[in-house]
Amino acid sequence: MIRRNPLNLEGAGIPESDWDKAELNGVRFAGANLSRANARDAKFTHADMRHTILDGADFRGSLLDYANLTGARMVDTNLSYTNLNGAVFKGANLIRTNFTMAQMIGTNLEGVDLSNAVGLTVDQIRSARIDAATTFPAYLPEIHAA
Secondary structure: OOOOOOOEOOOOEOOOOEOOOOEOOOOEOOOOEOOOOEOOOOEOOOOEOOOOEOOOOEOOOOEOOOOEOOOOEEEOOEOOOOEOOOOEOOOOEEEOOEOOOOEOOOOEOOOOEOOOOEOOOHHHHHHOEOOOOOEOOOOOHHHHHO
16 A cells, blocks of 8 residues: 655745655645656655656656656656656656656556657557557657557
8 A cells, every 4th residue: 555645745846856765655746846856766656746847857766656747847857767657647748758668557648749758668658558649759660550
C-alpha cells in the first residue's frame, strides 16, 4: 500500500528545488513551477502534477507510477530510468523529454505529441496506451508503419 503525502504545493513557484530521494507519494504539485528541479531517485507515485512546469527537471531513477501529468510542460526533462507505469500524460507538452529505459506499462500517451521525445523504444510504446492521435518520433519507423 502506498502511503500518500498530504503535502499541497499547488501553484507553488519552486524552480531549482532539490527533491533528491524524497518520498512525496500523492503530493499535489498541480500548476507548480518545478523547472530545473533535482528529483533523482524520488518517489512521486500518485502525485498530482497537472499543468506543472517541469522544464529541465531531472527525475532520473524516480517513481512516477500513476502520477497525473496531464497538461504538464516538459522541455528537456529527464525521465530516463524512471517508472512511469500508469502515469497520465494527456495534453502534456513534451519537447526533447528523455525516456531512455523508462518503464511505461499502461502509461497513458493518448493524443500526446512524442515527435520530439528522446530515447523511446517500440517496446515502451507497445506497453503504453496510445491512440490514433498519438504522434511518434521519426526514429521509430515501425510505429509509423503500423
